[in-house]
Amino acid sequence: MTRPLIQNVLAAQPPEVVRAEGVWLWDAEGNRYLDGCSGAVVSAIGHSHPHVVRAIAAQAARVTYAHRGAFTNAAAEEVAARLCELTGFAGAWLVGSGSEAVEAAMQFALQYHQERGESERTVFLSARKGYHGNTLGALSASGHARRAAVSGIALEIPALPTGDALRDHGDRTEEEYAQAMLDEARAVIAAQEDRLAAVLIEPVGGATLGASTHPAGYLAGLTELCREAGALFIADEVLSGMGRTGTVLACEQESVAPDIVAMGKGLGSGYAPVAATLVSQKVLTAIAEGTGVVLGGHTYAGNPLTAATALAVLEVLAEENVIERGREAAVMVRDALEALAREHPLILEVRGRGMLLALELDAEGRAQGDAVREFASICMKHGLILYPATGGFVDAVIVSPPLTITSVEIAQLVQMLGSALIELAGAREEPQPAPA
């Protein structure tokens, strides 16, 4: 039998969530869970923050929707101004999801070249392992198990090397590893001749590679290769942005200045579906001096209610020093995870940056993805939610609690994680039933 509400796993019947506050969620049975991954790495400021809740109610009482073709609104103007001030970009295009932000980034890149008379630049390149969203363009660019959903009609995009989880660079130093990746990227880019529109990259791996970082120097080198090829560099910071890795954009830590950035998740922080494409002056000027019209847009984009919600999130981020607090809390979480890894041989690696961390688990020969799904469900029994990276390449669970998590809550998280690891080790030791 199927049910009216379609879930990814049709037979799944997860508990019903009824309330949330800070890092905690409660289900209808009264069970409490620590949100150890901010949902899908979303809730940067924690749940039910009173400032955001009040802002939503106040905006809802005034005006929730007016199409941007007829009206602008103060909240959308202010969100864009703040995002530009925080990141140094010239403009922000508001949308409703990370996938839309990536699609818009790709369209801005195409339009940039068209406006400059280079319409033949239509090729995008992305990493062979990565995730950029669930719409056709974004999914085409994703080296992720989900891409199978559009196989046959997907564009051939993922072709660049990836800084692999588990750092399988053999005997090479990190520098040599970065250089080898750049040599490969140079050849792939050169093969596109003058058809390359842009390279699209996650600065830190998310849903596919579980918080893996590129070898130092790779992103800066890749940006340079794009410039030399006359192509744009798009950073997908949907997951890594809004302070998740310790700075507003993860690219800042690599001294990389993208031409376009896609962001989402932490911008709405779970209070509203809102995302943005940040566009550099270079790209906006090409459009302003050309047609002056951005093609595209979504019905709900920049509406007063979601814009007011994003603005309230940005206010909390600024007024409560959330990014700085997250940086400090992340050091505590990482230290604790490394201590757990020393005790539990099932953890092969602790990796990540800032509060985007992951544990690579020993899958002991299980089918890829099974071990992390099993572990995430054991964690849930212990009251801890973690996010399995199920893109098809690693056995990692993402640990990315709200940036506002306190030291007491970190201790609770670690304690639950420890209990779950003991249970996992016990389950592995139990004799498996003989095949029928």
Ligand SMILES: Cc1ncc(COP(=O)(O)O)c(C=O)c1O
């Ligand atoms: C790096 C990255 N880009 C894009 C997306 C797509 O965002 P959304 O699910 O909001 O459409 C995701 C979602 O996980 C992501 O991690």
